[in-house]
Amino acid sequence: MIHGTGKKWLYLITDFSYGKEKICEAVKAGIDYIQLREKNISSAEYLRRARLLMEWAENSGAKVIINDRVDIAMLCGADGVHLGQEDIPVMDARRLLGAGKLVGATAKTPEQARAAEKEGADYLGSGAWFPTQTKEDAVPITEERYRQILDAVKIPNLAVGGITAENCGKPLECGCDGLAVSGGIMKAGDIPGAIRGFRRKMG
Numbered sequence: 001m002i003h004g005t006g007k008k009w010l011y012l013i014t015d016f017s018y019g020k021e022k023i024c025e026a027v028k029a030g031i032d033y034i035q036l037r038e039k040n041i042s043s044a045e046y047l048r049r050a051r052l053l054m055e056w057a058e059n060s061g062a063k064v065i066i067n068d069r070v071d072i073a074m075l076c077g078a079d080g081v082h083l084g085q086e087d088i089p090v091m092d093a094r095r096l097l098g099a100g101k102l103v104g105a106t107a108k109t110p111e112q113a114r115a116a117e118k119e120g121a122d123y124l125g126s127g128a129w130f131p132t133q134t135k136e137d138a139v140p141i142t143e144e145r146y147r148q149i150l151d152a153v154k155i156p157n158l159a160v161g162g163i164t165a166e167n168c169g170k171p172l173e174c175g176c177d178g179l180a181v182s183g184g185i186m187k188a189g190d191i192p193g194a195i196r197g198f199r200r201k202m203g
Contacts, residue, residue, distance in 0.1 A: 008202040009178025010195065011158050013037055013067075016049050018186045023053070026185055027060045029192040030199075032178070035082055037067035050076040065104065070096050080104065082125065085112065090119035108141065110152035117153040124153070125180050128161025129171055132182070146174050165197035172201065 011033040014023055027034060036053050038046050050064075050072050057064050063079035066072050070093050073081040080102025081093055093103050105116035107124040116124060126149050128138035138161055150157055159171030160180035168179055179198060188194035 006177075008172075008176070009033060009156070009158060010198055010202065011035065011065075011178055011180040012185055013160075013180055013182040014186050015039070020052075022186055022191060024056050025191045026195065027053075027056050027062055029195045031060075031062045031195065033063045033065055033079075035065040035067055035180075043069075043072070046072050047075055050078065054078065063102070065102065073097065073101070080122070082106070090116050090121045094120040104158075107149055107157075108139070109145070110148045113149045113152045113157075117155050121155060123156040123158060123177070124149070125158045125160045127159060127180075129159050130162030130164075130167055132162040143170065143174055146171070146176075150175050165194060165201055168198065168201050178202075 009032045012026055012031045013035045015036065015038050034053065034057060036050055038049060046069060050066055054064055054076050065080045065082050066078045067082050068084065068087050070081050070088060074096065081097065082104040083090060083093060084106045090103055090105050097103060102122045103120060104123045104125060105121040107113035107116055107126050113124055126146055127141050129141060132138055156177035158178045158180040159176040163179050163181045164184035171179065179202065181198065185191060185194045
């Protein structure tokens with residue numbers, strides 16, 4: 001999939017601090033991908049939560065992505081893993097997971113984007129577009145830098161960082177292939193309504 005073509009992805013990033021009910025509600029409301037990103041919990045608990053999420057997503061059509069942890073992704077049978085710049089290299093994750101699973105990577109520069117694509121990444125996440133409480137130390141990305149990243153590779157790119165239905169116009173105009181959203185969905189009073197709002201903007 002080349003950026004600028006095809007259906008745009010709605011990619012939810014969440015953790016269990018939002019509560020099981022909200023996560024289930026989001027899964028049922030029509031998410032394309034759901035990334036489980038847990039911090040400061042044991043590996044055993046991470047795996048337990050990942051397996052629960054796999055159960056909830058089983059009949060929804062949503063693909064489950066595990067943040068950082070290739071071992072957790074393998075053990076729970078997730079659809080893929082998303083890796084940051086400080087996680088294991090993309091090529092090693094690909095070797096462990098095989099060709100049938102998705103490997104995503106964070107890319108904040110064109111150089112990082114080209115390296116990830118060369119190593120076998122299926123998609124990229126680039127930001128932070130807006131201030132975000134999920135990653136308070138996230139460095140903002142400019143429209144110019146984002147367009148440079150898009151032009152550097154052929155694999156899809158998700159805009160990430162403080163994305164809401166109100167502010168997502170800019171990354172969509174730049175040509176992102178989808179939106180990676182956390183609080184913009186999980187903190188909404190009406191989660192299905194928030195998802196419909198994104199869908200309307202994404203066309």
